Structure formats: structure tokens, C-alpha cells
Amino acid sequence: MWHDAVLVAGKDLRIEARARVGLWQVVPFAVLVLVLLAFAIGPDQAALRHAAPGIFWVALLFSTVLAIQRSVAVESGEGTRDGLRLSGIDPAGIFLGKAAAVGLQLLALQLVLWAGMTLLFDVRVHVVWLAVVASLLATVGLACAGVLYGALSAGLRVRDTLLPLLVLPVLAPVLLAGSKAWEASLNGAAASGTQWLKILVPFAVIYLVVGIVLYGPLQEAG
Amino acid sequence: MAPVVHFRAAVALAGRFPALAGVDLSLHQGEVVVVMGPNGAGKTSLLRSCAGLLPVTSGEAVVLGVDLTEDHTSVRRYVGLLGHAAPLYDDLSAAENVRFATRALGLPASSADEALERVALTGRLRSTAAGRLSAGQRRRVALAALVARRPALWLLDEPHAGLDADSRTLLGRLIGEAVADGASVLLSSHEPQLSVPLADRVVAMAGGRVTGEEPGGRRAALSAVPTPRTDAGAVGIHVA
Numbered sequence: 001m002w003h004d005a006v007l008v009a010g011k012d013l014r015i016e017a018r019a020r021v022g023l024w025q026v027v028p029f030a031v032l033v034l035v036l037l038a039f040a041i042g043p044d045q046a047a048l049r050h051a052a053p054g055i056f057w058v059a060l061l062f063s064t065v066l067a068i069q070r071s072v073a074v075e076s077g078e079g080t081r082d083g084l085r086l087s088g089i090d091p092a093g094i095f096l097g098k099a100a101a102v103g104l105q106l107l108a109l110q111l112v113l114w115a116g117m118t119l120l121f122d123v124r125v126h127v128v129w130l131a132v133v134a135s136l137l138a139t140v141g142l143a144c145a146g147v148l149y150g151a152l153s154a155g156l157r158v159r160d161t162l163l164p165l166l167v168l169p170v171l172a173p174v175l176l177a178g179s180k181a182w183e184a185s186l187n188g189a190a191a192s193g194t195q196w197l198k199i200l201v202p203f204a205v206i207y208l209v210v211g212i213v214l215y216g217p218l219q220e221a222g
Numbered sequence: 223m224a225p226v227v228h229f230r231a232a233v234a235l236a237g238r239f240p241a242l243a244g245v246d247l248s249l250h251q252g253e254v255v256v257v258m259g260p261n262g263a264g265k266t267s268l269l270r271s272c273a274g275l276l277p278v279t280s281g282e283a284v285v286l287g288v289d290l291t292e293d294h295t296s297v298r299r300y301v302g303l304l305g306h307a308a309p310l311y312d313d314l315s316a317a318e319n320v321r322f323a324t325r326a327l328g329l330p331a332s333s334a335d336e337a338l339e340r341v342a343l344t345g346r347l348r349s350t351a352a353g354r355l356s357a358g359q360r361r362r363v364a365l366a367a368l369v370a371r372r373p374a375l376w377l378l379d380e381p382h383a384g385l386d387a388d389s390r391t392l393l394g395r396l397i398g399e400a401v402a403d404g405a406s407v408l409l410s411s412h413e414p415q416l417s418v419p420l421a422d423r424v425v426a427m428a429g430g431r432v433t434g435e436e437p438g439g440r441r442a443a444l445s446a447v448p449t450p451r452t453d454a455g456a457v458g459i460h461v462a
Contacts, residue, residue, distance in 0.1 A: 003328075004326070007322070007325055007326060011311070011314070011322055014313075014314065014318070015311055015313045015314060018313040018314070018351070019313045074311065077307075077309075077310075077311070077312065078306075078307030078308075079305055079306075079307030079308055079309035079310070079364075080309050080310070080311060082275055082303070082305060082309060083309025083310075083323075084309075085275060085298065086273060086274075086275070086298045086299075086301070086302075086303055086309075087298075087299075087322075087323060087326040087327075088298060088299030088326050088327050089326045220295070
């Protein structure tokens with residue numbers, strides 16, 4: 001399973017490196033969301049600082065949908081879905097590999113968003129470990145849930161419009177917990193921030209396990 | 223010896239539609255069987271069922287010793303399917319596509335390089351992104367991926383489509399080599415002049431059923447087969 005996961009993740013990341021969809025579309029989109037939401041809030045620096053964690057996670061969530069759509073699209077070429085099913089690769093390995101590839105892209109995106117937030121909103125993370133742990137856990141959850149729902153919509157003609165409808169409500173707990181954990185880390189309130197990790201941990205674990213178990217049947221049904 | 227493919231009254235559904243409506247077919251080791259028939263006859267569905275992509279819902283269906291009515295997925299790593307569309311990632315090079323196929327089965331990179339040689343994909347073509355290759359070249363890359371996997375059962379769905387004369391000759395040679403190695407081949411075709419000479423048997427399909435059978439060019443002299451037109455009836459297959 002792990003060999004297969006590494007193989008699939010390597011393949012997906014190589015394709016992304018060549019296609020540069022992430023670099024030229026997903027990253028600019030995320031930065032655009034960051035800037036537009038900042039415009040919507042206005043020039044009040046205190047209000048921007050207060051809203052910064054929420055803006056960060058909304059931008060990340062919307063960008064996650066794009067990254068997932070891209071991950072699904074890679075396998076939607078004529079013949080490639082059947083090719084993957086015939087490849088002999090364990091479906092659990094495919095799930096883990098695709099989730100790992102999406103997760104690594106999301107981590108890179110968060111670094112960009114973090115930098116953008118620092119520049120635009122003049123915020124500083126005081127409890128770095130809390131922000132990092134929250135980001136890592138959220139990334140696992142977002143990637144696993146996203147790839148799972150991506151597989152669910154993969155065989156549908158309306159998948160591009162359906163996927164956001166399916167996945168955004170599901171990811172709402174990550175938005176909430178991630179925002180609160182980051183707010184705590186910006187305010188230096190580690191104790192209150194760790195409470196929100198209690199939402200992120202089970203979310204990540206549940207979607208990791210459910211994805212490993214269900215990806216194969218979803219791939220067959222798609 | 224048990225047949226490589228044993229279908230008896232096999233039924234497979236594509237949605238509610240019976241894509242296979244009681245197929246009887248057997249294929250033995252080292253045998254090449256060509257399936258012919260009009261569009262919608264069930265040729266592609268038969269190949270997809272043999273590959274474990276289209277589940278058989280009733281009847282008997284055993285491929286390479288695997289009962290497809292109980293488990294249709296585990297046979298997949300032992301078969302090679304060349305479908306209408308080449309299963310390639312456009313942003314990966316030809317060589318990377320073939321290596322991905324071989325690494326998935328735990329085969330060494332050398333087996334991919336060797337397969338690329340065998341389909342005459344050399345030089346710059348190997349490092350060209352699959353998305354920039356012509357349809358015929360893409361088909362050759364897909365063929366290389368199939369060759370590299372060394373499947374026990376080759377399932378070729380209209381493999382001559384989009385190939386130039388040299389590639390068609392190459393395909394015939396590869397099929398001959400695979401059969402000499404002990405593989406079996408099930409091939410669907412609309413081009414009897416190209417496929418019948420390769421076949422031990424030619425099977426006609428219509429309406430999701432096998433409707434007739436004749437010796438192919440490997441067994442019978444080609445002259446015994448009437449001049450082909452476009453479908454199974456045209457090659458003189460006796461229709462039951």
C-alpha cells in the first residue's frame with residue numbers, strides 16, 4: 001500500500017510540476033480571495049487583524065476545492081480511469097497517494113497565504129507550534145475528505161459544479177477549528193487554541209480511515 | 223488444461239442494458255481469437271468483462287482461473303487491455319507513462335525501456351509529453367505499457383485503429399511473440415483483412431451474444447476466407 005501511495009503521489013506531483021495549474025491558477029486564486037476579503041472588510045487595520053484567521057482559512061478552503069478538482073481531472077482523461085483500475089495498484093494506495101499529493105500542495109499554499117497575511121494584515125503568529133500543528137492536522141483532513149468526495153463525484157458529468165456543493169459543507173468543521181486555533185496562536189492564547197485541535201484530530205483520522213476503506217468501492221462505482 | 227477464458231451464458235449489465243446477453247466463449251493458452259460484429263454487438267463489453275472492468279452478473283465467467291462472478295477485480299493485474307483510448311497522462315512523457323505502468327506491478331525500469339524499444343519508440347519520442355504525441359504514437363506508447371506488463375491475457379479492442387502500416391506490422395509481430403511466450407489474445411476488430419490472418423478462430427457477435435465461429439488465418443488458409451467487407455458477416459462466419 002505504501003509503495004503504491006508513493007508511486008501515485010510522485011506521479012500526481014510530477015504532473016502538477018509540469019502542468020503548473022497549482023502555480024498559475026490555484027495560488028493566484030488563493031491570494032485573490034485573501035485580497036478581496038480584505039477589501040470587503042475595509043482599511044480598518046484592527047478589523048483586518050481580527051478577521052485574518054478566518055480570511056486565511058476561507059481562502060484555503062476555496063483553494064482546496066480547486067486542488068481537488070485538479071486531482072480528479074488528472075484521472076478523468078479518456079482511458080486513464082480504466083488504466084488506473086487495471087494498473088494493479090491497491091485502491092487504498094491510490095487514495096493515500098492522491099491525498100498526499102493534494103496535502104503537499106496545500107501546505108505549500110499555506111506558506112504563501114501565511115506570507116500574504118503577514119504582509120497585508122500585519123499579523124504575527126505568537127504561538128508558532130499551535131499554528132503549525134493546526135495547519136498539519138487540517139491539511140490531512142482537507143486532503144483526505146477532498147479526495148474521498150472527489151472520487152464520489154468523479155464519474156458524474158456535473159462533477160465540477162457538484163464537488164464544491166458536496167465538499168464545502170463537509171469541510172466546515174476544519175474552517176471553524178482552524179480559524180479558532182489560528183486566532184489563538186495570533187493572540188498568544190495556546191491553551192484555548194489546543195481545544196480546537198480536538199476537532200481537527202478526529203476529523204483527520206476519520207477521513208483518513210474512511211478514505212482507505214471506501215476509495216476502492218467508490219472507484220468501482222464511479 | 224483449463225481455458226484462459228471460459229464464459230458460459232455470461233450476462234453483464236451496462237446500467238440496465240444487457241451489454242452481454244448470455245455469451246458462450248472459451249479461449250485457450252497460446253490462442254488468438256478475433257471477435258467481430260457490428261457496432262453495439264458487445265465486443266468491447268466482452269473485453270471489459272474479461273479485464274474485470276464490467277462485472278458479470280450471471281452465468282459462468284472464469285478468466286485465468288478467477289471466477290469473475292465472485293471477484294472481478296483481482297484478475298486485473300494479470301491482463302493487459304488496449305482500449306479505444308490510450309490510458310496515458312498527457313503531462314508525463316512516453317517513457318514516464320510506461321514506467322508508471324511497470325512500477326505499479328513492481329517491475330524494474332529496464333522492462334519499460336525494453337518495451338519502448340520493442341514498439342520502436344526511441345530517441346526524442348520517449349521524452350516527449352504524451353499529450354504532444356499523435357494518436358498513432360499514443361497507441362504505441364499504450365502498447366509498450368501493455369508489453370512491459372507481460373500479461374497472460376491480451377485484450378485488444380480494435381487495436382489497428384489509428385496505426386500506420388509499419389505499426390500494424392509491429393502489432394502483428396508483438397502478438398506473435400506474446401503467443402509464442404504462452405500468452406493468449408482476445409482481439410476485437412472491424413478490419414478483418416488485418417485481424418483474421420492473426421487469428422486461430424474468428425468469433426461473430428451480435429446483440430451481446432456469440433453467434434458463430436470460423437477458423438482464422440493461423441489455422442485455415444486465408445484463401446478459404448471470402449473477401450472481407452466490414453463486419454463478421456463479411457468474413458463468411460457461419461451465423462448460428
